[in-house]
Amino acid sequence: MTEDLKPWFPIRTERLLLRAFTQEDFDEVHAYAADPRVARFMDWGPNARAETVHFMSLKLAEQERWPRDGVTLAIEHLSDRKVIGSIRLAVGDRPNLTGDFGYSLNSTRWRQGYATEAGRAILDVAFGVVGLHRVWAECDIENVGSFGVMEKLGMRREGEIREGRLIKGQWRDRYLYAILAEEWAQQG
């Protein structure tokens, strides 16, 4: 794996900048983390202020370390410089060159292709820079927005994980999606 040499971010896409968090991002992060629509399928939230304070302090501390296996980045909109969400890539299984990713966006920004745009940039890095062989992601079976993004990215639904996560007190079924390096390369 090659990413240990230097951090592979920030990444600029057509409309977005994927970059490390700063303390000044707090209000914009809290705006989406406190939104029940955003947190609906998550095992966290909707956040109270103190929970976002905790999240931000973990991220700011984590950002002091390099190399590291998990990277969570703020998604900044280039036109208004607002943080509209976050995206994470984690290399959970180094011997097998396997990682996973996930994303959240402010609900006022949904359905404009931003998660797909950020996800595409993360998969480019995961395969082209980090050198992964396989990237997977999971979502609640009712999270149409999330599996819509994965399908747009060309990921394949590999199966259903029964009661894989306890979400807001309920055991929830999950879809598992994945894509391999050679499949990503074929998409150009």
Ligand SMILES: CC(C)(COP(=O)(O)OP(=O)(O)OC[C@H]1O[C@@H](n2cnc3c(N)ncnc32)[C@H](O)[C@@H]1OP(=O)(O)O)[C@@H](O)C(=O)NCCC(=O)NCCS
């Ligand atoms: C999941 C999430 C990040 C999607 O972000 P997004 O920027 O709206 O996604 P995109 O605009 O790139 O959508 C890609 C495709 O997914 C599908 N899709 C996205 N949102 C959808 C929705 N609300 N209903 C139905 N389909 C949806 C569509 O097919 C869409 O393509 P189209 O708009 O060209 O038809 C966003 O809904 C979100 O933040 N949800 C809350 C947090 C979350 O659940 N994260 C994932 C955890 S696994």
